[in-house]
Amino acid sequence: GEDVEQSLFLSVREGDSSVINCTYTDSSSTYLYWYKQEPGAGLQLLTYIFSNMDMKQDQRLTVLLNKKDKHLSLRIADTQTGDSAIYFCAASTDSWGKFQFGAGTQVVVTP
Amino acid sequence: DGGITQSPKYLFRKEGQNVTLSCEQNLNHDAMYWYRQDPGQGLRLIYYSQIVNDFQKGDIAEGYSVSREKKESFPLTVTSAQKNPTAFYLCASSTWGATTDTQYFGPGTRLTVL
Numbered sequence: 001g002e003d004v005e006q007s008l009f010l011s012v013r014e015g016d017s018s019v020i021n022c023t024y025t026d027s028s029s030t031y032l033y034w035y036k037q038e039p040g041a042g043l044q045l046l047t048y049i050f051s052n053m054d055m056k057q058d059q060r061l062t063v064l065l066n067k068k069d070k071h072l073s074l075r076i077a078d079t080q081t082g083d084s085a086i087y088f089c090a091a092s093t094d095s096w097g098k099f100q101f102g103a104g105t106q107v108v109v110t111p
Numbered sequence: 112d113g114g115i116t117q118s119p120k121y122l123f124r125k126e127g128q129n130v131t132l133s134c135e136q137n138l139n140h141d142a143m144y145w146y147r148q149d150p151g152q153g154l155r156l157i158y159y160s161q162i163v164n165d166f167q168k169g170d171i172a173e174g175y176s177v178s179r180e181k182k183e184s185f186p187l188t189v190t191s192a193q194k195n196p197t198a199f200y201l202c203a204s205s206t207w208g209a210t211t212d213t214q215y216f217g218p219g220t221r222l223t224v225l
Contacts, residue, residue: 041218
């Protein structure tokens with residue numbers, strides 16, 4: 001089955017860019033997602049990308065997809081303290097949206 | 112406001128007791144899901160339901176049970192057979208057959224076994 005992996009921790013200074021990386025194993029993954037989880041809360045969808053796209057930009061967020069290497073990244077420009085959270089990568093191959101989640105990357109923004 | 116609600120936010124259980132976690136959505140979504148989250152791990156799928164009166168086991172269904180009698184409700188029962196139930200439980204919903212509609216999550220229930 002699908003396996004999604006992420007680095008577990010990222011520390012970044014306020015105002016710098018953050019890059020969170022994710023790899024997946026199933027080449028038939030059709031949709032890839034980034035979610036944000038703040039402490040004690042549910043997951044909030046940040047953005048998603050179709051497998052036939054290379055890049056998607058949404059305000060401060062840029063998603064890059066390298067389908068050949070099965071590598072997904074999320075770049076957050078001008079990182080703020082409010083961006084401190086756990087970020088989950090997820091992949092979906094089924095038509096009804098059964099997702100496989102990574103373990104999450106804890107992002108800590110320091111002043 | 113449309114969304115997903117979960118209750119209670121915190122739940123304490125003695126060993127050997129069954130407990131039921133509530134999940135309600137008013138998004139008119141067909142599909143609903145239950146996940147378990149443990150520290151340092153991703154979300155693991157417990158059960159999912161694509162339509163009323165139908166549900167399937169996910170990756171870690173042992174020790175859990177669900178029902179789907181109404182479209183808007185998908186309660187999860189953690190039974191005494193679940194050997195390590197202390198975790199954060201997340202409910203989600205989506206429109207079935209429309210992956211791009213993605214999954215919307217509730218705020219979660221933290222279950223602690225005493």
